[in-house]
Amino acid sequence: MGTDRVVAGRYRLGSRLGRGGMGTVWAATDELLHREVAVKELHLADGEQSLERALREARGLARIRHPNVVVVHDVVEEDGRPWIVMELVDGRSLAEVLREDGPLPPREAARVGAAVAGALLAAHQHGIQHRDVKPANVLLDRTTGRVVLTDFGIARVPGSTTVSETGAFVGSPEYTAPERMEGKAAGPESDLWSLGALLCAAVDGHSPFRGESIGEIVHAVAFADIRPPEAVGPLLPVVQGLLERDPARRMAAADVQTVLVAYAETGAEPPTPPTVPAVPKARADGGERPPRRAGRRRRLLAGLGATVLIAAVAGGTAALVVLRGSGSEDRGHATTAPPTSTAPPTTTALPTTTAPPTTTASPSPTVPAPSALPAGFRTVTDEHGWSVALPDGWVRQEVPPRVYYWSADHAFRFGERVQPPGKGTAYDVMHGQDVAARGAKGPYRGYRDGVVTRTTQNGEEAALWEFTYDGFADGGGPRRTFDLCWVQGGVMYDIWLSGPLDRTEKTRSDFDTARLTFTP
Template sequence: MASDGGYAAFPDPSPPGVIVGRYRITGRLGRGGMGTVWRAEDELLGRQVAVKELLLDDGMPDDERRGRRERALREARTAARIKHPHVIVLHDVVEQDGSPWIVMELVDGRSLAEILAKDGPVPPREAARIGAAVTGALHAAHAHGVLHRDIKPANVLIENGTGRVVLTDFGIARVLGSTTLTEAGAFVGSPEYTAPERMSGQSAGPASDMWSLGVLLCAAVRGQSPFRRDSLGGVLHAVVFDEIRPPVELGPLLPVVTALLERDPERRMSAPEAEERLRGYADPSNVSTLPNDIPAPTKPPPTAPAVPTKPRRRTPLILAALSILVVGALGAVALVQHHNAGNSPALAATAPGRAAGATAKTTNPSPSPSRSPATATAGSTAKPVPAGYRLVVDTKGFSLAVPDGFTRSYQPPRVFYFSPGEVFRIGIRTAAPGHGGPLAVMKAQHVDGPGTFKGYRDGFVTETTRAGNPAALWEFTWDGFGDGGGARRTYDLCWTEGGRQYDVWVSSPVAKAELGREYFDSARDTFQPDQNQN
């Protein structure tokens, strides 16, 4: 059955009649935990509206009924404060037979959740358009001190004909500084889309809504949240602890989503920056940023390599909270300790240029007789060599895994490993530590980026660590070498270890950025310096 007004339709509407002598109910549009949404005709003004009825149980205690009524009034006050083209318009709030009713504009369209369920995932450009609109709505809400706290596809409506995007259902929104009206220990929101700080019982802020936006974008291009699991405990574990694997279908949207899915809210991308970047991606004329020829997969491909995270210790308290959540006790999320600061840096990149006249030669050095390259030294964090790769022990004092078929070229001060045709490029450099450490080095290159790389864009630097050592990640897109290969996406990790500074980067075409990131992940994870040469 087709939906009506942007809400999932239900059979047998059984309309309650006329509300306050003015709003004639003509059908039921949808129902959620907070109430039922009805289609109605405003007989005074002669227009169609949506009317939300708060569900009140006659058997509930009086104080709970009062709390429910107050929540409805709060939703009305919240929505009324926000004037934005992508926020649902509130017309009226009335009370009949002791129950509040909220009268809103009727959006003639479907929710994003229904679009995904019936039509499948949307292309990256459409996801960017939807995301930019939602981000603008969130920016307006945050400017009024309002957090939405329930960003998900079901609360994003797409108007028929115009394609207008509307953020709705501020039913669990919270005004910053106010006291929540939920019961003590209760949890409001959709766990798959909820930020880790909220799942861990920490205070929420505007950044929490931005995390949810990042998950929404993943769901838009993949059809479901990357944190979907078979149990509530599994969802909690995925959001708070598991490696974050954004879907490869994001394509060039990956940098924005990666910056939104930072577990540390202080590092998360802000609404103004996200809106600007998403609008740029959504612009049809911006072909270099978001090409239209990204193929839509006929079946779900494997997820992208994980955003690097540190291993986290599972304490008995966390395990106890998880076991409680598995049996449905949502209030237990507040017991989970917060271990997330700095644990989900965005992937980073650089795009060093190709040395003029470079020629590549194949080398696959034999392992030193004193140490097998496949055996990690004491204290090493290097991971096993993945299938389709080979381990090389380079004469410049390091080893790492490179894809089969890549060839080596030494162009001082870097060692390069090129794919056939130099489509993908891995670069390694060792040097004395730079002034201020890796973060200062990467930030300086980021600042110089527009003057160094034609079409420099989407650059950002994230402070992180590697094997407990200071590190920084840098990622950006640029227009490429001018050889017909098009725009390139590049990834870079710079860190200090054993008195040396190491720099490992991968450069790839934008259209193949997910494969480039896989090469980067493998190079980063398997890299091992030869401390004997330091």
Template structure:
């Protein structure tokens, strides 16, 4: 029972801790009674690093409370309700609704895997929860079956344990230089020590969907080193049970965040499957299906990976004090403009330039390398355009080429979709400064410019920057549009590739963008 020195523990003068119902790397979860309102609740007692100095411990507690309060503002049917956040005897506590029923992990352990329709239903519920969290700038960072509760009777799916959540852009509430999360469900960009965005949660969802239909994560291995190697480098081979949801899984388990399927597209495909029993294909990541006795085809990249990761840490005492060394050489993909592209159409005068698991501490060092890459082939429905400007890339069948000064466009009939490319010399400040200057000029060059965001990233091991924004289009007939734009430097040149499309067709646009960037090759000597 919730006793301390033989006495019942009551925190904040009202929550009586009655029994431990779970424990993990982030602390202990109690079933408790709210004596003020007369109801049962769950109380999570967050662990504080006892090795920190008094000032460091105070800062850690403040971060925990601040970010827990941010999570408490989230309201959604599929997000655990947080009733209160309190500090008692110097330790933070999160008071939550008590959901009857076990977790998805419990269900998989007791009853085996679920069918594809149930997995899709669970996936849709989690996408709804993530949509609300991400809109509020809150990243979950530990999406896994153990943190998905299934309420019996109602069928309600509840995402819980935001205990290691992070407010986007802020210092993580629990990290002190270590790794936080469950490796089998952790995105490769977090494994490599890069700053991770909302896409990391979508990667975790892809792994969770495989676990739901097969009973285990596709990255389960016998050691931490094996897990890290599988996540960052090995071909991903979903089991045969995942075939009905394969287009979604393929899209979510793209190692480069810039190529990963977005939330809207994942939701669209899952809804289509639930409604029709068939999942539409996702063109840029489509792989022919010819299953072996057990496996469907691996999720492959067309380019040779360009980043080498050396994982040189050991497991902390949390892993049973075994002192297991986890050194493994892992080759993985990099993350992922304009050098003045603007989204202007050719001919325009515009020239804008519940409970967690023990969490190992992992130290990662990264070494960038350059490799020779084979000539890419065109995905189904595309062709490789060998452009006179000194580059080649995949463009959809039926798109035609047009020039607008230094910019090359490949456009769909009616100019609904526009793929743009610009090649220049390197510029001061690199891709990041170039994109930020272009974003600053966005309101002048793109009518109704809004929601602009520049993210520093990488492309094939090179420094890069991704710029996304929406705008009103150049006429009322054209309507609102969305542009995604990647700029990078390579061999003394700056390359800029972007796609502009109607706001309501961003899924198709992202497919064209992914294919163009993934297959882009600069001609030697240009």
């Protein structure tokens, strides 16, 4: 039933979108800004204390700015209760998709899982645990396919007492980690167990811990042998890495995102290392489980990188390897000061002698032939001798020691820089940049969600840095950047690509193509 009630003098409630134990969500219109929003009316049990806690939690969630986390616009009080105003996602929950359309193919499940892993990583970096990751809380935008993690209603937020800490268990047992089920202290790793169960549900239709009673579910989660469904197929190494009963042995969110993105975008299956053990049964006698063999994650990720690169080239596709991390957007490395301006150039500022990118007649053997490139791309040979595949129409600009290529609308920018190797590895350099960016005087306004990942490029050790910041000083909004750094032939190469935060998937895809096709 619809309603014409107005909350806080500006949010006119419409139809009810859903109702749960923690609150009711309404579609609404923000009459001040003339936009559609979702408004969550929280159900409180103990009055003023619950109100204060809910407000702290909502404000904490508003700090998370990530493309796969629901955006919190406002927190208001009405009739002594808090109402959380969020973005309205036009789509269905994963639970609805599974119920109405059936299970997802493994590659689509990987895409969804990678997005959720990225959202959890961003939340955990702010000290926030979701604690209710399940298909009903994952939304899929019907137009763009964007994946959004929502409903942080029982999240653990720094400085706030959570519902479970008052003595009540809340959550969805089929997706609840065993340490939480047993009442033990639970950290961010408990969200990753839930992600493992969600991946199983995405390809099989339901959690592997489904039971007829709460007792059966508890037994399945805490004691029984864990048998992922056959439908997980190529996702089995990731599922096994997540459904580890020992939280310390679970796969990290950044690793999960790396593997799932690569598989989703290329179809190259994550390898199953011979050292990956079956998920162990809990020992009733308190004995120790077999120790995890060292290097498992490194071998999985390294094997993935080699497999995907080979598969991408051999299969004639340039939509390739994404090994998570990113962006040397507008700065040099530790040995070089950042440029004096980060604003995009105007048309008149571009050198009049600079010609648009040209297609090479005879691309290097390591670069896919033009017919193998994604539609709308062509191979560009820069005047400095290197080549790369970029979308048609991108225009060159040189700001020594950097070379940029801009999209026609100046929304996207590819950058390249060559310099002598510095001290330490490529990872050391990127890690140093990440640390510097987090400082009060870092080169990026609003720097956040920075992650540096070890990977390889052309057989050499490399580092990938991914981050978000508030964008150029003269406007344009937040940006997402992907940056790869490696040393080859005694030279340090650095390539990066950035774009608007709300177009992260295109930025990532274009960067992946550039990474695969870049030839020094």
